[in-house]
Amino acid sequence: MSGEGSPTDRPFDCHDLRVAVVAASWHEKVMNGLLEGTLDALKRHQVEQPVVVRVPGSFELPVVADALAKQGFDAVIALGVIIRGGTPHFEYVSSAATDGLNRVALDHGIPIGFGLLTCDNEEQALDRAGLDGSKEDKGYEATSAALQTAITLRKIRRREHLGG
Template sequence: MSGAGAPKVTVDGSGLRVVVVAASWHEQVMDGLLAGARRALAESGADWTEVRVPGSFELPVAAARAAAGGADAVVALGVVIRGGTPHFEYVCSAATTGLTDVSVRTGVPVGFGVLTCDDEAQALDRAGLEGSREDKGAEAAEAAVATAVTFRDLVPAPR
């Protein structure tokens, strides 16, 4: 949702229960992503809680638990920075596929705020920190809330 043509998403998320699941690796980047998500959720009026997991690989199982626990939306935040081994590809693929599966299987929207970057500079530029060009934490929260509002207005969620 970034770059030219990106929509500005503004919705009333009052009454929604959102769970933010956030990885712990790369503290500075994660601080920025969390700040952006918190700001966007506060602006939406949604109620939220936060859960921390060790890394991005653990995000899907935490998102699944949040969805099963009654969350109306989940915001998944993490960062994976390319290194010299195939680890990057495995973790990025597992996180992306796992979070998609949670959303499709449960019908609970998952805002995807997992940065997959070649280097730390790219991550910092997307983290929503002072001087960053993008705020992926806020974008992920806005997308999750907007989708949950659409679902709420469309049809009650199956539980």
């Protein structure tokens, strides 16, 4: 697990962004941590009234993210966890969810916060879930990245100076 080289996060004002969160339900303890990290990031970035939708598993994330994108949200945060097992299921679900979320982002031109953990075991997932004792908070990180991207896209669309 890296965590090395991640950008310094300084919350900034996103009060006027419409943000939705779609979160899987499998692996409840990990998902609770990811969702808490996401909600913390949204609060620190002053996002008002985010919409939170729960789905059964990570495979369902793209279709619901797509439906939310069609509703005009500025960003959608996708949270899930897939833990490797003894069958090819891990590869199929990981690939389908990742490809689907990428397609939603490109089709709608909005950032999808990629909070989908793909781990070899539960210990790795817990280390990334933002819980007490976790080494990383991928829910917070995915949310912050999506918000930064949403602001950048807004500036590009308004032809504002982006800085450099």
